[in-house]
Amino acid sequence: MKQYYEMLIKRKSNRKFDESLKISAEEMRMIKSELVSIKPLVSDIKVSFSIVLRSETTAKFGEYCLLMFSEKTGNYLLNTGYMLEQMDLFFTSMNIGSCWYGLSKPKDQSQNDLSYVIMIAFGKSKPQDFRTSFSEFKRKEHLEVWQGDFNVNVVDMALLAPSAVNSQPWYIESNDSLITVYRNHAIRTFIPSAKRGFFNTIDLGIFLFFLEASLAHENITYQRVLFDSTITGKDLIKIAQYQLR
DSSP: OGGGTTHHHHOOBOOOOOTTOOOOHHHHHHHHHHHHHOOOSSTTSOEEEEEEEGGGBSOSSOSEEEEEEEOOOTTHHHHHHHHHHHHHHHHHHTTEEEEEESSOOBSOOEETTEEEEEEEEEEEOOGGGSOOSGGGOOOOOHHHHEESOOOHHHHHHHTTOOOGGGOOOEEEEEOSSEEEEEEETTOOOSSOHHHHHHHHHHHHHHHHHHHHHHHHHTTOOEEEEEOOTTOOSSSEEEEEEEEEO
C-alpha cells in the first residue's frame, strides 16, 4: 500500500503519448508481474486481466490497453476501481502514461466466463507529462465533500482521487474514531443517468484505495466494513466505514 503513496500526486490522466517511445520487453514483464500482486478490495470476487494492443479495442490512444474482467456480483464495481487504480499508479511510477477508458470496448467481451468491465489505456510518456504539485489539480473544496475534523494529510491526499469526468462523487463524514464514505447519487454530470451509477461506483473504489494508501502513510490502522453499493433511491449511498484503531 505504502509504495503507491508518492504516486498519488504524480499521477495524471494521460491522453497524449510519445509515439517515439515504446514499452520495452522488460517493462512489460514488470507490468505483468505487478498484475499478479495487486490487492483486491473483495477477495472472493473472481477477476482476470488481459493486456492487448490498442488495435484490439476501440480505444483512440495508447500503445496497449489493460482490460479487467470480473464476476458481476456484490461490490464488483468497487473492487474494479480499487484493483485497477493500483495499476494506474504503478504505471505512473514507471513514467508510463495511463488513462481510465470507460467508453472503449475490446473485441472479446468475456474471458474465462468473466465479463468485461473497463480498461486502462497506457503507453510511454515523458516525465513532464505528470503532475508535481497540488496546484495542478482541479478538485472540490474540502468542505464540499468531507465533513468532520481529521488528519489534514489524509484528507488532502485522499481527495486527489480521479473520477469519471472529474465528478468526485464521494462524500465523507469523520471523527477521531470513524470514517464513513458515501457515494453522492445526487450529483449531476453529463454522464448519462443510466451509466452514472456504473462509473461513479468504480470511482468510489478508486477513492477507497487513495484513502487507504493515505491512512497507511500516516500509520493509521483500521477495520473496514463495506456496504451494498447497488442501493438506489437515496442521495447519499453508504459505501464503507473505517473503524480507526
